[in-house]
Amino acid sequence: MDKRQANSSRLPGPGAAGEDMGVDVGYRGQGLGLPETGPGSIAPLGRRVVAILLDWGMCALIAYGLIADRQAASASNWTLVVFVVMAALAVGTQGMTPGKRLLGLRVIALNGGRLPFARAVLRTLLLGLLIPALVWDRDTRGLHDRFSGAVQIRV
Numbered sequence: 001m002d003k004r005q006a007n008s009s010r011l012p013g014p015g016a017a018g019e020d021m022g023v024d025v026g027y028r029g030q031g032l033g034l035p036e037t038g039p040g041s042i043a044p045l046g047r048r049v050v051a052i053l054l055d056w057g058m059c060a061l062i063a064y065g066l067i068a069d070r071q072a073a074s075a076s077n078w079t080l081v082v083f084v085v086m087a088a089l090a091v092g093t094q095g096m097t098p099g100k101r102l103l104g105l106r107v108i109a110l111n112g113g114r115l116p117f118a119r120a121v122l123r124t125l126l127l128g129l130l131i132p133a134l135v136w137d138r139d140t141r142g143l144h145d146r147f148s149g150a151v152q153i154r155v
Contacts, residue, residue, distance in 0.1 A: 054099030092120035
């Protein structure tokens with residue numbers, strides 16, 4: 001009995017059917033040429049979620065205090081605008097947002113270099129739509145990362 005069968009709380013992932021038939025699907029990021037663990041490996045989903053929540057909270061404070069004149073109703077609309085501008089500028093210039101920096105994550109191009117600014121803007125606009133971020137591939141890359149040719153890694 002393998003560990004997945006013994007641990008009934010774990011849901012099977014995208015490669016579970018192939019694994020059950022004896023197909024070796026490898027680790028997340030193997031097909032991209034990334035290491036399995038440590039720096040340069042695919043960023044864990046939990047850290048990515050916490051990073052985006054930190055970024056969103058920071059943008060909400062900025063929108064509430066500086067733009068929306070402390071009116072919660074209009075602050076929620078401005079939060080998305082502040083988030084898209086901040087994320088596009090931060091990822092396009094530094095490869096990481098403040099939340100990603102705190103959690104040791106970076107966005108890079110698939111070739112391992114810096115993500116070009118135009119592709120960082122495309123990635124951020126798609127992330128602002130939310131739906132592309134909720135559809136993942138086997139490497140837990142959202143559609144926004146796939147369309148922009150990006151991958152989030154550990155630093």
